[in-house]
Every structure is written in C-alpha cells, then in structure tokens.
Amino acid sequence: MISRRKFLQGVSAATLAGSFAHPLPTWPADDTSLTIPGKEELIVRSYRFLDLETPVEYFNSWLTPSNHFFVRNHMHEPSTLDPAEWKLSIGGEVDRPYTLTLAELSKIEKHSVVNTLECAGNGRAYHSPKVPGVQWQKGAVGTARFSGPRLRAVLERAGVKPTGKHVMFRGLDEVPGKVPPFIRSIPIEKATDADTLVATHMNNAVLAKHHGFPARALVSGWIGAASCKWLTEIKVLEREFEGNFMSPGYRMPNQPAKPGETVKPEDTHPVTGLNVKSLISSPSDSAILNSRTLNIQGVAWAGEADIVRVEVSADGGASWQDAQLAADRARYAWRLWNFKWKAPNSGDFVIAARATDSQGRTQPSAPVWNPSGYLNNSIDQVRIHVA
Ligand code: MTE
Numbered sequence: 001m002i003s004r005r006k007f008l009q010g011v012s013a014a015t016l017a018g019s020f021a022h023p024l025p026t027w028p029a030d031d032t033s034l035t036i037p038g039k040e041e042l043i044v045r046s047y048r049f050l051d052l053e054t055p056v057e058y059f060n061s062w063l064t065p066s067n068h069f070f071v072r073n074h075m076h077e078p079s080t081l082d083p084a085e086w087k088l089s090i091g092g093e094v095d096r097p098y099t100l101t102l103a104e105l106s107k108i109e110k111h112s113v114v115n116t117l118e119c120a121g122n123g124r125a126y127h128s129p130k131v132p133g134v135q136w137q138k139g140a141v142g143t144a145r146f147s148g149p150r151l152r153a154v155l156e157r158a159g160v161k162p163t164g165k166h167v168m169f170r171g172l173d174e175v176p177g178k179v180p181p182f183i184r185s186i187p188i189e190k191a192t193d194a195d196t197l198v199a200t201h202m203n204n205a206v207l208a209k210h211h212g213f214p215a216r217a218l219v220s221g222w223i224g225a226a227s228c229k230w231l232t233e234i235k236v237l238e239r240e241f242e243g244n245f246m247s248p249g250y251r252m253p254n255q256p257a258k259p260g261e262t263v264k265p266e267d268t269h270p271v272t273g274l275n276v277k278s279l280i281s282s283p284s285d286s287a288i289l290n291s292r293t294l295n296i297q298g299v300a301w302a303g304e305a306d307i308v309r310v311e312v313s314a315d316g317g318a319s320w321q322d323a324q325l326a327a328d329r330a331r332y333a334w335r336l337w338n339f340k341w342k343a344p345n346s347g348d349f350v351i352a353a354r355a356t357d358s359q360g361r362t363q364p365s366a367p368v369w370n371p372s373g374y375l376n377n378s379i380d381q382v383r384i385h386v387a
Contacts, residue, residue: 045134147200150194278310296341
C-alpha cells in the first residue's frame, strides 16, 4: 500500500499550483509525519484544514518566497477548479451586475502592492491562559508582491449605488457539514482604496492554489482574514455582512477583557489593521554561538502605518539601542533590520526587539489577552548562549 508521505510526494508542486486535478487529501491533525508538496519546510499546524507556519529563521528576505509563505485555511480548499470555467460575479447594491471570466479579468489594468500579510491569530500560542484556535507561534506572516486589477476598477464597471457601504467576498472553499461558509466584508472606503486588489499574482507568478488561485482579495495592511482566497463573488451591501466570520469571529473587546469574563457583542469591534510588531529572525532561540560578535536581524511591520524605529536589547529589556533599518520599503511592507552586537563576555543572554510606528504605537512587553487570542504583538525575545 502506498504511504501517505509517498502519495503526497508524488503529487508535484506544479500540479498543485496550477490545475486542481488532485485535491489535497486531509489527514488527522495529530499525524505530524507529513510534509506538504511545495511547502516542505513549513511547520504543519493542522492538516484538517491546512494551516502551515513559516519558521522564523526564513524571515531574512524582504519578499517571502511562495514556498516559504504561510497558509491559513478555515476549511477545505476547492478540490476542482477549471480556470476556463471560473467566473467572478459582481452584484448587490450596483447599477449593472455582471460576471467576469479569468480572461476578462486579466485584461483590466494591473497594479502591484508589496504587502505584509499576517493572520490575526499569529502569536496566539503565547497567550496565558491558553485560548482556543490554531496555536500559531511567530510565523503566520509573510511579505509578497501581490498584483492584479484594483477592486475599485472592478466595482466601477458595475456602478456602486449610493446605498453601497460594504463589500462582501465569497470564496470557493468546500464547506464541510454545518460549518458556516467563510464570507466576510470590508467597508466601501477600504474596498475603493487604490491599494485594495483582486490579486491574480504573487511574487510575479500566478497565484498558487494554497494562496487563492485564480484570484483573491488583497486588503493591504489589514489582517489576513480580510483577503478572501478563491474569489467567486463580490457583493456590495448596505451594511456589514452578518455571519460567523464577522461576528463573533474576528472581533476584539473594546476594553481589555479578563480570562473567564463574558464580553457582550456590542462591547466589541471588528479587527481590521495590523498592529506594530517585530520579530527576531537571527540568532535562533536557544542558539549556542561560538563568536562574541553577532549580527542580530529581523523584520518589523505596522499594517497601515510605517515603522519608524526598531530597538534591540541584549540584556532582557533593561537597556535598548537603535537597530538599522534596511533600504527596501513599501507602504504596507515590513522592513528588514539588523543590529551588530558584541557580547561583553561568554554566557547566557536574552535578546529582545521592539518596534515603534508612525502612529506612535510601540510593542507591549506582554501579550494583551483577549478571548480569541488576536493581534498578539508583544516584544519578541530569544535566549542565546555565547560560548
Ligand atoms: N479565504 C478563504 N476563502 N478561506 C479562508 O479560509 N483564510 C483567511 C484569508 N483568506 C481564508 C481566506 C485567513 S484567516 C488568512 S490569515 C489568509 O487568507 C491567509 O492567506 P494565505 O493562506 O495565502 O497565507
């Protein structure tokens, strides 16, 4: 009998990226022996449904290559999808509802945005007490160049009525049993922003299946959940879409909540833009180093704001010094940073990084607990031993 590993290895990455002839099988989450073709180096957080985390050591380039880019699925990916048959419908509060084929979509002028995409649940594993959900550590984040028509160009063809205040996206996910479908909406102001896309390309290649082939929404600077994959329907609504993934999903308490406390829906707000945050990509946590001279490196991002400063501490947060920000930058993209440091002696050290953004936000020293474990941006730290 063919093993699961062999079977998966037999399904080439190219097959998975292009046609949908071979749906990815799903296996129990406790089987950690498998790797996913094309994503071999990622950490499998769940097979059902596929959730893959990037090891933080890979955050050493401005653009994250697609094979290192995290994957977050709430349900099964579409098992069959023929690009020749695919259609995108645009309707709701518009004057002229219409549908687009992929060929028609590709004729609309393309725009590119380098965007840091982060899952709202990134860092959830560090909440105490634990909260339910995928236990992401640091790597449910990545940066890519997304390209495709502006969503506003697609909407303009339909003519949005003055009553149109929100824009809803529906994906082609296969919804198992009674699970509510992954449908969410964004306000019309964000939908018509020049940097909100119907993206067909990622890092100059056609979107891979895991990232929403043939088209996904790209809502720059916002939590990943806003950027619906495998788009099939865009609908203009009078009010925010009502559904599980808008409420209670992806909402934060207006006031800090205590574990065990019940927060009323009216005391919550939707999670939209990303927080200010930085990660240390090198050295790795628990590294044993033979040299006292170190190049401490990492990334820092702030959603719709700009990173203005990254500070590094080599004494567990007692004193801080400015790191150097690398030249590569774009409005919604992370900055690489580095800090050259000489250990004063051999021994154990706690290295920490703290980012500040153009809105004056800075990272807290501990996670801000909330019932769903969203937007954890507490200061990152690694423990190292200099031999
Ligand atoms: N779109 C659909 N249709 N279904 C999903 O499960 N997951 C969302 C978003 N878009 C999701 C989706 C979430 S929670 C995140 S963080 C991003 O996709 C992840 O994008 P990626 O898998 O391309 O990294």
